Amino acid sequence: MGAFESLRIANTSLGMHQTWLDSLANNIANANTVTSTSEDAFQSQMVIARARPDGGVDVAGIAEGDPEGILVYSPEHPLADADGYVRNPDVDMSSQMSQLVMAQRGFQAAVQITKNAQDGYNAALSIGRS
Template sequence: MNAQSVRLNTTASNIANAESASSSAETVYRGRHAVFAASYNNMLGHPDTRSAGDQSSVGVSVLGIVESDAPLQMRYEPNHPLADEKGYVYYPNVNVVEEMTNMISASRSFQVNVEVMNTTKQMVQRVLTLGQ
């Protein structure tokens, strides 16, 4: 859930800055994306006792956030206040449609994780009432 929260925040940041203009390629906002990695945890807490095929507890951790290397958008707008000496204004390399797709995916993944947690909680509560 934490990883999807980071993904939602970076996507929201990208969408918020999608139309921010700049006068140079060095200062323009660049799209950011979270990098995930699978993390395996042994249920007993001993990572050295885990066999190669044992995936008793699998999760996702965020390795970091990287900037996109997609090309920036250069638009010829000579009347824009941030236009350079050639009349170009630089815009971020953010595709709003792609970012909205990422946001929907992250939101649904987060929602599914919440439902799994709630189902697990209900199952544990029912197991505890079996002895009564």
């Protein structure tokens, strides 16, 4: 595999992992978003990654969570219905945080590949200058 090919693959990985990180940040930021029972709950986003034939990776799509969410009894909440229920999103914070670590590590690995390729190019250029 050539150096330019590894850069191209790392670039596709950076894009996919950035999208994954963005969707996780959005999910975590909205984990406590409460709506009335007459509205849909916040729908979490899940990135669907797809391997490319050339070795890279693409975002194939974004799957959304259940708009039904979870009904929570909270009669004191201003959005509560006549029975005292509100709708919370169905966001599992432990899963989101685990995925966040995986997405960060994947992004960091792609950055390291890019840095290594740059170091290799700089070394080759310095040899050519000598």
